[in-house]
Amino acid sequence: MTYISKPTVHHPALRKNELGLTRRDYEGAITTLCAGCGHDSITAAIIQAFWELSIAPHKVAKLSGIGCSSKTPAYFLREAHGFNGVHGRMPALVTGANAANRDVIYIGISGDGDSLSIGLGHLCHAIRRNVNVLYVLENNGVYGLTKGQFSASADPGSLSKKGEANTMEAIDGCLLALTLGATFVARSFSGDKGQLVPILKAGLAHNGFAFVDVISPCVTFNDHEGSTKSYAYTREKNVEVVAADFVLPTAAITTAYDPGSVHSVVLHDGSTVRLRKVDDDYDPTDPDRSYTFIRERHKEGEVVTGLLYISPDSSDVHEQNQTVEMPLTKVPYEQLCPGSAELEKLQRGFR
Amino acid sequence: MDRVNQFAFKIATANGTGSASANSLIMQAIFRMGIPVTGKNVFPSNIQGLPTWYEIRVDKHGYTARTPTFDLMVALNPATYQKDVQEVRSGGWLMYDSTWPLDARLTRPDVAYLGIPLADMCNARFSGSRERILMKNIAYAGALAALLGMDTSIIRALLTEKYSRKPALKDSNQQAVDLGFEYARKHFPCPLPIHLEAMDKTTDSILIDGNTASALGCLYAGATVGAWYPITPATSLMEAFKSFCQKFRRDPETKRNRFAILQAEDEIAAVGMVIGAGWAGARAFTSTAGPGISLMNEFIGLAYYGEVPAVIFDVQRAGPSTGMPTRTQQGDLMLCAYASHGDTRHICLYPADPREAFEIAVAAFDLAERFQTPVFVLSDLDIGMNDWMIPKLTWNDAYRPDRGKVLSPEELETARTFHRYLDSDGDGIPYRTLPGEHPKGAYFTRGSGHNRYGGYTEDGDEYADVLDRIDRKIQRAARAVPPPIVRTAPGATIGLLTVGGCHAACVEALDQLAREGLAIDYMRVRGFPFGDDVARFLASHELVFVVEQNRDAQLRSLLMLETDTNADKLESVRYYAGFPMSAHHVVAGVKAKLERAA
Numbered sequence: 051m052t053y054i055s056k057p058t059v060h061h062p063a064l065r066k067n068e069l070g071l072t073r074r075d076y077e078g079a080i081t082t083l084c085a086g087c088g089h090d091s092i093t094a095a096i097i098q099a100f101w102e103l104s105i106a107p108h109k110v111a112k113l114s115g116i117g118c119s120s121k122t123p124a125y126f127l128r129e130a131h132g133f134n135g136v137h138g139r140m141p142a143l144v145t146g147a148n149a150a151n152r153d154v155i156y157i158g159i160s161g162d163g164d165s166l167s168i169g170l171g172h173l174c175h176a177i178r179r180n181v182n183v184l185y186v187l188e189n190n191g192v193y194g195l196t197k198g199q200f201s202a203s204a205d206p207g208s209l210s211k212k213g214e215a216n217t218m219e220a221i222d223g224c225l226l227a228l229t230l231g232a233t234f235v236a237r238s239f240s241g242d243k244g245q246l247v248p249i250l251k252a253g254l255a256h257n258g259f260a261f262v263d264v265i266s267p268c269v270t271f272n273d274h275e276g277s278t279k280s281y282a283y284t285r286e287k288n289v290e291v292v293a294a295d296f297v298l299p300t301a302a303i304t305t306a307y308d309p310g311s312v313h314s315v316v317l318h319d320g321s322t323v324r325l326r327k328v329d330d331d332y333d334p335t336d337p338d339r340s341y342t343f344i345r346e347r348h349k350e351g352e353v354v355t356g357l358l359y360i361s362p363d364s365s366d367v368h369e370q371n372q373t374v375e376m377p378l379t380k381v382p383y384e385q386l387c388p389g390s391a392e393l394e395k396l397q398r399g400f401r
Numbered sequence: 402m403d404r405v406n407q408f409a410f411k412i413a414t415a416n417g418t419g420s421a422s423a424n425s426l427i428m429q430a431i432f433r434m435g436i437p438v439t440g441k442n443v444f445p446s447n448i449q450g451l452p453t454w455y456e457i458r459v460d461k462h463g464y465t466a467r468t469p470t471f472d473l474m475v476a477l478n479p480a481t482y483q484k485d486v487q488e489v490r491s492g493g494w495l496m497y498d499s500t501w502p503l504d505a506r507l508t509r510p511d512v513a514y515l516g517i518p519l520a521d522m523c524n525a526r527f528s529g530s531r532e533r534i535l536m537k538n539i540a541y542a543g544a545l546a547a548l549l550g551m552d553t554s555i556i557r558a559l560l561t562e563k564y565s566r567k568p569a570l571k572d573s574n575q576q577a578v579d580l581g582f583e584y585a586r587k588h589f590p591c592p593l594p595i596h597l598e599a600m601d602k603t604t605d606s607i608l609i610d611g612n613t614a615s616a617l618g619c620l621y622a623g624a625t626v627g628a629w630y631p632i633t634p635a636t637s638l639m640e641a642f643k644s645f646c647q648k649f650r651r652d653p654e655t656k657r658n659r660f661a662i663l664q665a666e667d668e669i670a671a672v673g674m675v676i677g678a679g680w681a682g683a684r685a686f687t688s689t690a691g692p693g694i695s696l697m698n699e700f701i702g703l704a705y706y707g708e709v710p711a712v713i714f715d716v717q718r719a720g721p722s723t724g725m726p727t728r729t730q731q732g733d734l735m736l737c738a739y740a741s742h743g744d745t746r747h748i749c750l751y752p753a754d755p756r757e758a759f760e761i762a763v764a765a766f767d768l769a770e771r772f773q774t775p776v777f778v779l780s781d782l783d784i785g786m787n788d789w790m791i792p793k794l795t796w797n798d799a800y801r802p803d804r805g806k807v808l809s810p811e812e813l814e815t816a817r818t819f820h821r822y823l824d825s826d827g828d829g830i831p832y833r834t835l836p837g838e839h840p841k842g843a844y845f846t847r848g849s850g851h852n853r854y855g856g857y858t859e860d861g862d863e864y865a866d867v868l869d870r871i872d873r874k875i876q877r878a879a880r881a882v883p884p885p886i887v888r889t890a891p892g893a894t895i896g897l898l899t900v901g902g903c904h905a906a907c908v909e910a911l912d913q914l915a916r917e918g919l920a921i922d923y924m925r926v927r928g929f930p931f932g933d934d935v936a937r938f939l940a941s942h943e944l945v946f947v948v949e950q951n952r953d954a955q956l957r958s959l960l961m962l963e964t965d966t967n968a969d970k971l972e973s974v975r976y977y978a979g980f981p982m983s984a985h986h987v988v989a990g991v992k993a994k995l996e997r998a999a
Contacts, residue, residue: 108837108838108842111836123845128843129843130836130843131837131843131845131846132844132845132846132847133677133707133845134846134847134848135676136699136703136848139700141673142670142671142672142673142674142677142700143676143677143680144677145628145663145673145677146626146628146663146674146675146677146681146685147677147678147681148681149628149661149677149685150677150679150681151681151683151836151837153837154836154837171666171670172666172669175665175666175670371658371661371662372656372658373657373658373659373660373661374655374657374658374659378625378660378661378683379625379681379682379835381625381659383623383801383802385659386620386659387620387621389796390795390797390798392649393795394793396617397607397793400608400609401432
């Protein structure tokens with residue numbers, strides 16, 4: 051029942067962020083997903099990321115489509131506006147909302163059915179437009195709410211709970227995003243909060259479409275032997291190639307890194323993503339090599355994770371369209387309506 | 402018999418040969434002579450090569466409906482010559498290019514032939530194949546000027562204005578006009594008995610198409626987000642909006658845009674963007690046609706149930722399916738009234754001409770925000786893409802957008818509680834808030850079952866409570882939509898009710914029937930849900946003709962569904978072949994019924 055709210059009385063010793071808020075202040079209603087669902091871990095990581103960044107919850111809008119994953123915006127940031135739209139078409143809603151008010155921080159939550167089947171086209175075009183949104187694809191390879199059909203991200207040969215093998219090729223959201231010119235592509239695992247939180251923070255700071263594919267096992271329909279999206283499989287096959295650290299513009303850098311292994315990318319707002327290459331062969335700023343690398347490793351049965359690609363000079367849809375800095379919702383009507391004298395003048399051309 | 406300022410002619414050419422500029426030159430020249438004129442562009446779904454026609458009706462009384470008979474045919478397309486010859490009235494004229502011999506089998510003894518060697522003359526005067534083709538079409542405008550007695554100084558002025566920055570083009574166009582003009586004057590008795598004489602009937606009027614007028618309405622209403630997918634015949638609406646925005650919506654200092662136009666990947670995304678923008682607090686709209694509405698249905702239901710403002714322009718074309726994209730129809734009346742699955746009912750507005758297209762566009766945004774719901778504006782290809790003579794548009798500078806019940810951050814700060822779907826005022830309209838403004842304003846918009854507090858529900862009573870309130874809200878909008886246009890005839894016991902683009906044909910038909918002694922009251926509805934005045938009109942007449950442009954009598958069905966009127970009282974008059982309706986369609990339909998009854 052998504053309308054059951056959590057108690058808001060907190061332990062006084064809970065840590066507070068710069069706004070004086072505790073993590074509890076970033077929570078939402080109690081989850082109605084199955085116990086152990088990967089999506090709930092992602093929700094926890096999202097709460098952690100917003101809390102660590104000290105973003106006021108009401109400055110955020112959270113949008114989603116339809117499906118298990120799309121229910122989760124109810125479970126975080128209770129003081130943010132939420133929009134649970136139609137199946138697969140959240141990218142259109144967030145594109146419009148962002149066009150109207152570019153000052154709101156947008157997070158879109160989707161699933162593999164939502165993003166890679168029914169809404170595939172919308173996802174592609176939102177990536178092409180580079181809409182400024184943190185887009186989280188909670189990927190479990192299965193349709194949970196309709197009880198266990200394969201989704202488009204299910205790998206060939208992966209077995210369903212009933213033992214049936216998937217025969218079709220999988221759509222890999224990260225590879226797709228790279229071919230479409232995405233400016234921020236990451237993959238993580240719901241079971242690795244340490245990896246996911248910095249990625250989400252970097253995605254929020256990124257000026258453009260931040261695509262984050264999170265393998266998020268479905269404990270009820272896709273966590274068995276033979277599935278390539280189970281906890282066991284993902285734990286075993288997941289290979290982190292780039293670890294991201296997110297550094298706020300104001301923060302002092304305290305950790306010392308071996309300079310040869312660190313690549314820093316300064317984002318739009320002055321914050322820095324420090325990418326520590328775990329794999330020496332990997333270059334997270336070269337989209338073509340990233341693409342080949344992910345594909346090659348996938349053939350070897352590995353699930354490559356980390357902040358896989360980031361473009362430091364990303365220009366979002368507003369920059370492309372040269373929209374005013376002020377949100378369009380805030381432009382006074384007097385600046386929108388040319389008035390009667392101009393209408394009179396204009397109509398001289400209609401004679 | 403001379404027919405001064407009351408005749409029609411038709412120009413047959415091939416698409417993409419520049420005939421459009423010649424045709425608009427002729428239209429504008431007649432208009433500037435102060436004579437009421439309308440033009441109907443009959444064009445193919447094609448860019449170059451297929452036949453295209455332009456019909457011009459000159460009428461001193463100001464009737465603007467399409468007329469099916471032509472006094473003069475300018476037959477310049479050999480591909481359609483055979484058909485074009487047949488459309489001239491007996492005793493009429495036919496102009497052709499005499500560069501090539503006329504097939505004797507195509508001549509009619511009751512039509513006068515005016516052969517002008519357009520190609521020969523232009524080949525001799527101009528070089529370059531493209532210029533020769535283009536100038537040939539300007540030359541026929543010159544010939545028409547002589548034959549119809551147009552004021553040549555007006556043509557000269559129009560060319561000077563049009564090519565003010567391209568003097569070379571001005572000169573060649575003027576030369577081509579002169580070629581045609583001189584030839585016609587030398588070889589034929591000019592002017593013909595059908596001709597023009599200056600009047601003063603257009604002083605306070607403009608020539609404009611409905612899509613341009615709607616776009617102006619969006620501009621003046623303060624719309625900032627337009628999302629769309631290109632489709633005939635709605636494309637020119639968003640393109641006009643874009644060009645107006647580029648002119649009026651650039652920040653003078655930064656040169657940045659106070660608007661966002663998003664060309665979406667399909668109509669589904671287009672309406673989704675409009676809904677997203679409306680939810681975030683912008684005035685947002687999309688322009689589309691029937692196929693687009695079909696695709697948008699799911700999202701429309703979300704906006705209805707989630708109570709998000711959105712404005713959807715449906716420039717109707719002939720359906721079903723792809724249908725005839727370049728022909729007009731009123732085939733989406735039912736589709737829009739109840740779009741999407743489940744129980745829905747939508748506010749629909751029906752302009753009849755570009756002036757109403759302007760005013761109704763503004764009203765649409767006010768209604769969408771006041772009632773927090775999608776609003777459809779249903780025009781059609783004839784209104785949207787053809788040039789209409791209408792009284793000048795006016796604007797009241799005191800106008801301010803009706804943003805509806807939106808709680809400000811200050812109001813939220815002092816409010817005790819906020820519940821999104823609570824009917825606190827008893828008018829069916831709840832309060833809403835915008836994202837990014839205040840923690841107390843947060844709520845969840847969802848297309849799934851919700852209760853009056855905005856919470857998810859599967860409880861039948863809670864669900865019905867919200868659904869019933871939305872119904873009350875939309876029914877109340879019947880009082881807020883533009884009222885019907887009514888014209889009463891003394892002693893009339895029968896009525897005629899119509900919608901949108903049938904207006905011109907209906908008023909002309911009613912005048913004609915009145916002259917024959919038949920008094921009929923007239924009502925043109927401009928909004929849905931229908932108000933009490935519509936029900937009263939139906940109840941107070943023993944017989945009501947319902948005139949519309951679709952096969953299935955959709956307006957009549959809406960009247961039957963939404964009022965308690967008996968079916969046998971509503972006599973359907975329909976025309977749906979894709980051309981704009983003519984008065985004779987209405988007259989014939991009315992007479993057929995009355996003769997049957999007699």
